[in-house]
Amino acid sequence: EAGVVQSPRYKIIEKKQPVAFWCNPISGHNTLYWYLQNLGQGPELLIRYENEEAVDDSQLPKDRFSAERLKGVDSTLKIQPAELGDSAVYLCASSVGLAGAQETQYFGPGTRLLVL
Amino acid sequence: DQQVKQNSPSLSVQEGRISILNCDYTNSMFDYFLWYKKYPAEGPTFLISISSIKDKNEDGRFTVFLNKSAKHLSLHIVPSQPGDSAVYFCAASVLNTPLVFGKGTRLSVIA
Numbered sequence: 001e002a003g004v005v006q007s008p009r010y011k012i013i014e015k016k017q018p019v020a021f022w023c024n025p026i027s028g029h030n031t032l033y034w035y036l037q038n039l040g041q042g043p044e045l046l047i048r049y050e051n052e053e054a055v056d057d058s059q060l061p062k063d064r065f066s067a068e069r070l071k072g073v074d075s076t077l078k079i080q081p082a083e084l085g086d087s088a089v090y091l092c093a094s095s096v097g098l099a100g101a102q103e104t105q106y107f108g109p110g111t112r113l114l115v116l
Numbered sequence: 117d118q119q120v121k122q123n124s125p126s127l128s129v130q131e132g133r134i135s136i137l138n139c140d141y142t143n144s145m146f147d148y149f150l151w152y153k154k155y156p157a158e159g160p161t162f163l164i165s166i167s168s169i170k171d172k173n174e175d176g177r178f179t180v181f182l183n184k185s186a187k188h189l190s191l192h193i194v195p196s197q198p199g200d201s202a203v204y205f206c207a208a209s210v211l212n213t214p215l216v217f218g219k220g221t222r223l224s225v226i227a
Binding site: 004 | 120148152157158159160161162165205207209212214215217218219220
């Protein structure tokens with residue numbers, strides 16, 4: 001069974017440029033998560049989708065970040081414009097059901113973003 | 117204010133010995149705890165979990181202990197193997213709120 005797929009794996013951009021990350025969750029998984037992981041820190045939730053509905057986006061900086069999960073399958077996270085402090089690893093995860101944080105989450109390899 | 121704390125950034129253990137990774141939390145409402153393992157350039161992988169109604173959960177070489185009165189949990193790996201070398205994250209949740217992760221502990225198992 002294929003795991004969570006993320007692309008690109010690495011991205012280098014100049015500040016003020018836009019950037020987008022893509023995630024394809026495990027087939028059949030209803031819940032999709034985007035996390036931000038700064039160096040030396042644990043992952044922090046940005047947004048959680050149950051099917052195509054964003055049910056928790058309280059930590060998403062909505063002035064520059066946006067996300068979508070059309071048709072309840074794959075998802076895109078966008079930053080526009082990027083700032084130096086956005087340099088981090090962006091992780092996508094998915095889980096089977098709709099039981100929230102106590103479902104086992106399966107993580108993708110992440111996208112490492114460097115903003116110059 | 118960090119609700120989940122892993123105070124040891126790193127730990128080195130001889131192969132075959134026990135590895136003990138510690139985690140403290142401040143939110144007494146947390147009712148579910150997990151450990152994730154992360155290799156370089158990969159995403160975290162679920163390892164083991166424990167509900168607050170238990171004080172121990174075992175899965176092969178991995179055992180998690182929960183001390184609710186001390187707000188402390190620990191992960192024991194016996195015996196430790198070189199392939200266990202990774203960063204281990206402790207995470208906690210309450211009801212349907214997001215997982216809160218610690219900063220991680222880097223375990224090095226020396227052959």
